[in-house]
Amino acid sequence: MTPSDASGEHARAVDSILAHLDGTISEEELRALDEQLANNPDVAQAFVDLACLEGNLLELHQRDLVEASAADLLSEAGISLATRRRTPDVVQPASRGNVILSHPIVSTAAALACMLLVGLGVAWRTGVGSADVTSPRFAQVISSVDSLWARDYAPDPEGWIPEGLAKLERGQIELQFGTEVHVVLEAPAEFEVLNASEVRLMRGKMAARVNGELADFHVHTPMAEVIDLGTEFGIAVEPHGETAIAVFDGKVDVSPEKGRSVATEAQAVRRLNAGEGLLLDRLGTQRRIRSVEDDTFPSLTPTRRPVPSSTPPLIAGIRDNLRDEDSPKFYRVVRGGLKEDALAYVDREHEWNGVDESGIPAELQGADYIMTFNEDKAASHFEVVLTVGRPARVYVLFDDRGAKPKWLTTGFVETDLNIGVDEGPTTNHLDYDIATGPGTSVDHVFSIWSRDLLEPGDLTLGPRFGGHSRSMYGIAVVPLPATETN
Structure with missing residues (x-):
């Protein structure tokens, strides 16, 4: 592609972005734009820049000022505003903040003005990187x-x-x-x-x-x-x-x-x-x-990110049969996070703790684990599929109150280990409170069951059973010792 071809393609992409912002883009143009956004980083960045900067103009200026400012800027750049007009088949007035848009040309002019401001190196508002002590101090x-x-x-x-x-x-x-x-x-x-x-x-x-x-x-x-x-x-x-x-x-x-x-x-x-x-x-x-992992968002304390590894993750995926694509619920995968006072569920304040002062069993310390939904404890047809990316030992942390389901007793081995749950206040126990450290506020004891997976793949776990008076099980995963993979 020659430079002129690339320039022309980028200009057409900008036209499509502006039409999308105006609400005048056709289905065919939208599909073409979607493909360009996916494959052309420059077009993707132009989309973000135009969208954000257009919003700034529309929020900060009344319609007449925006049109006048955009026209002046375009004129200085040697571009006629009339040549950039796009007349839609149907014009529907829309309100954006304090600005009433009676015609998409306002949006288009604002977006073009923003583009020129960026291209000419003009800092919007008080100036990029300004250290002016008179500027408001908010953060x-x-x-x-x-x-x-x-x-x-x-x-x-x-x-x-x-x-x-x-x-x-x-x-x-x-x-x-x-x-x-x-x-x-x-x-x-x-x-x-x-x-x-x-x-x-x-x-x-x-x-x-x-x-x-x-x-x-x-x-x-x-x-x-x-x-x-x-x-x-x-x-x-x-x-x-x-x-x-x-x-x-x-x-x-x-x-x-x-x-x-x-x-x-x-x-x-x-x-x-x-x-x-x-x-x-x-x-x-x-x-x-479906799931949120440690690197999806930063923690609330700045940390140094580990160097990315080529080793497949232990927990490569998690899905269930209760929630469709419209569900907002997500599992949380915490890598190396099973320790004292670690949160047990995504929908409760309950925490994992050692049952006594000796703490959480050494076999589970620092394990990758999944924060499940405690609300799933009474779902009789529940299934969850765990995908492991490499040979692993899977632990199920199971509430000892009530009978054990067959999928657990036949597919896992009960260890002699236990872990405790420190529950926060609930509707049935308003007197419960969260404490810190092992053995200080354990409300219920969970037995620990294990199963070794010699190869990467899926493992299906079944329902908890036992009604609302029991807690949902937890899932933890550690690497399978090398001596056991041979």
Whole structure:
């Protein structure tokens, strides 16, 4: 492809992106754009840039100012605004924030103006990387690990994030918004602090915890707006805008970012509770996240990521027969995380602990484990399929209250080991409380069963049985000793 061919293809892609933002794109054009987004990183980045910057213009300026600013910029670049007009068959007025769009040309002009601002190196708002002490101070870096900022996109000497775009090229940082909000960002990340309770994440991974009374923290991505309702959650944004959201505690409301269309009314605003998440692809379609792993989102304490390994993971997958693609429920895979006070379930505050001061059995210390759903304990037709990526020893941690199911007694071997569960308050036991350390607040004892898998593959586990008065079993996996794989 010649340079002129590449330039022409990119220009056509920009036209399609603008038509998509305007809502005037045809089905054929949409399919072609989807293919370009998947295969051309430059087009994917243009999509993100135009979407985010268009949103900034639309939120900050009234319609007439936007049209005038866009026209001036285009004129300076030698482009006639009339030549960029796209007249749709049907024009439907839409409201975006405080700006009423009576014609898609406003959106198109705003997007083109944003594109020119980027191309000409103009910093939007107060200037990229500005260290002006008069700028509002909303978020401060309070800790970091291996962090490297892009030139002219860094915090000021005191760690305050300036207005405008910030780019983190390597490592992790912890931001504090006042005393209520803590955010950890993982590179490569591009973000913008909008005010004391609002941030825009264009690319990268983030974890957030909101404490105290504040329950109105907003995170904008190219595809979604996430409103915290007092919680702990994670967000990951891919370079082409695809957004993954998971809630670990509390709840959030998720809605399409301003100007985005939705497939159904139910998708307009969706509430996610602890143990729930969703994936918004680059076209705005909502999909299920089956499992969340350690590297899906950063932890709430900046950490140094291990060097990626070519060794297949012990836990390569987890799925069940109860939830379809519309379910927001996800399993959580915690690699090397089975230790004292580790959370047992995605939908409860219960913790694993040693039954006495000797602690969790050494065989299970540091095992990979799966946080299951305690609500599945009474599902009579339940099946879960565990996929292991290499030879492994699988442990089932089973509530000793009640009879053992046949799939467990015939497919696993009972060990002489036990583990305890420290339960938080429940409807039946409001007096329960969480304590710290082994043997200090164990409410129930679980027996430990094992099975060796000599090759990678699937293992199906059955229902818990026993009703609501029993707890769901846990699953832990460790490497099979080399002497036992021969």
